[in-house]
Amino acid sequence: MTQSTKGKLKLVIDFDDTLVDTRSAILSLYKQSTGDLEVRDLKTHYYPDFCPGWTEQDINPLFEDASLFNILDPIDPVCQGIINYLRFTNKYDMVLCSLHRVNGIREKQKRLEFLFGKDTFHNTIFLTNIKDNKDYIVADIFIDDNLNNLITNKSKKRILFDKYGLYDRDYVRALGIIYVTNWYGVIREGGL
Numbered sequence: 001m002t003q004s005t006k007g008k009l010k011l012v013i014d015f016d017d018t019l020v021d022t023r024s025a026i027l028s029l030y031k032q033s034t035g036d037l038e039v040r041d042l043k044t045h046y047y048p049d050f051c052p053g054w055t056e057q058d059i060n061p062l063f064e065d066a067s068l069f070n071i072l073d074p075i076d077p078v079c080q081g082i083i084n085y086l087r088f089t090n091k092y093d094m095v096l097c098s099l100h101r102v103n104g105i106r107e108k109q110k111r112l113e114f115l116f117g118k119d120t121f122h123n124t125i126f127l128t129n130i131k132d133n134k135d136y137i138v139a140d141i142f143i144d145d146n147l148n149n150l151i152t153n154k155s156k157k158r159i160l161f162d163k164y165g166l167y168d169r170d171y172v173r174a175l176g177i178i179y180v181t182n183w184y185g186v187i188r189e190g191g192l
């Protein structure tokens with residue numbers, strides 16, 4: 001667990017599908033590789049659902065490959081501006097956290113720095129074992145797109161980032177978790 005700077009709030013942010021649009025990047029590689037021309041619905045918990053010719057075994061190696069990281073874009077057009085704003089308020093130690101099953105951490109880090117700047121994040125935590133979960137992250141504020149990562153988490157303020165509308169807003173709120181669908185919502189609903 002990383003130490004925070006005195007007087008700053010620790011803000012932990014998930015990478016895939018919270019900061020960057022991993023779904024769209026995977027779909028783009030899928031279409032390129034298979035020639036698929038269908039309009040695909042990205043509203044799903046599992047990547048193979050929108051890549052019907054691929055299994056998890058086809059998708060997992062992409063997370064080690066620069067071809068995926070090089071085309072990752074911010075999940076929201078205002079995301080970079082808001083991350084910059086949060087940085088310059090000087091109120092937060094922003095920590096990037098991501099589950100990572102394989103060996104693409106360097107590429108992920110490179111893309112992170114390219115999109116959001118080198119010194120933006122106070123620290124990065126890559127959980128390399130899928131069996132680790134994010135429960136051990138205890139922050140002042142924790143933002144993730146996966147509800148399961150938030151439900152048992154002990155952070156003071158938990159924010160579900162649900163761009164693709166995978167969850168029921170009222171159900172999430174009843175769990176004491178803030179529900180947002182874009183990065184304006186992170187500062188507005190999240191009170192950042």
Ligand SMILES: [Mg+2]
Binds near residue numbers: 014015144145146
């Ligand atoms: Mg995620």
